[in-house]
Amino acid sequence: MDKLRIAVILAANRRGRTGPAVSRWFAELAVKYPDQDVVFDFLDVAEIGPADGHGGPMAPAPARTVAEADGYVVLTPEYNHGYPGELKSAIDAARREWFGKAVGFVSYGGMSGGLRAVEQLRLVFSELHTATIRDTVSLHNAQAMFGEDGEPLVDLAASEAAVERMLRQLTWWALALREARERRPYPG
Ligand SMILES: Cc1cc2nc3c(=O)[nH]c(=O)nc-3n(C[C@H](O)[C@H](O)[C@H](O)COP(=O)(O)O)c2cc1C
Numbered sequence: 128m129d130k131l132r133i134a135v136i137l138a139a140n141r142r143g144r145t146g147p148a149v150s151r152w153f154a155e156l157a158v159k160y161p162d163q164d165v166v167f168d169f170l171d172v173a174e175i176g177p178a179d180g181h182g183g184p185m186a187p188a189p190a191r192t193v194a195e196a197d198g199y200v201v202l203t204p205e206y207n208h209g210y211p212g213e214l215k216s217a218i219d220a221a222r223r224e225w226f227g228k229a230v231g232f233v234s235y236g237g238m239s240g241g242l243r244a245v246e247q248l249r250l251v252f253s254e255l256h257t258a259t260i261r262d263t264v265s266l267h268n269a270q271a272m273f274g275e276d277g278e279p280l281v282d283l284a285a286s287e288a289a290v291e292r293m294l295r296q297l298t299w300w301a302l303a304l305r306e307a308r309e310r311r312p313y314p315g
Pocket residue numbers: 139140142143144145146147204205206207208209235236237238239240241269270
């Protein structure tokens with residue numbers, strides 16, 4: 128059986144102060160995820176957003192990664208109770224590629240830890256025929272969690288446990304949906 132492919136989409140993280148640290152922390156955990164049958168691909172929202180503005184298609188390479196993935200992790204900050212606009216452009220740059228797949232979330236922000244951004248994303252991904260994962264990873268006051276060098280300043284053990292829980296649920300759904308798609312094409 129082919130390995131399960133999970134694409135991690137980093138939303139607006141390279142431009143912000145906290146985003147690179149959060150995404151590095153998550154990526155280091157993901158690649159150590161003990162299930163050897165899972166492969167992670169990493170996409171930056173800047174590369175998957177359409178070159179021609181909202182509504183345009185993704186570039187071929189990231190489009191292939193999105194199409195071949197069995198599931199996704201969206202890593203997002205929260206700005207004024209929402210998720211970044213660049214992320215919406217990137218999501219809308221594909222359609223059937225998302226169908227019948229599973230989506231998990233890692234969010235970060237101030238007081239809310241990005242929870243409201245995630246709730247909004249559930250609505251968007253529901254329109255795209257996905258199963259969103261119940262348990263999320265949420266970093267509250269994320270700016271205070273990482274130093275200038277991007278290393279954690281606080282004990283993140285509870286968040287690391289949340290990453291593992293979310294990935295266990297995500298890979299269960301991603302595999303179940305892949306098996307279902309292989310038996311019968313998703314009607315859409
Ligand atoms: C314009 C703006 C709006 C924000 N709105 C929220 C918000 O609604 N809820 C929240 O928890 N944090 C909010 N924050 C805090 C950010 O989510 C937090 O600083 C996060 O670490 C920013 O990520 P970044 O540094 O990668 O851009 C906001 C920050 C900015 C700059």
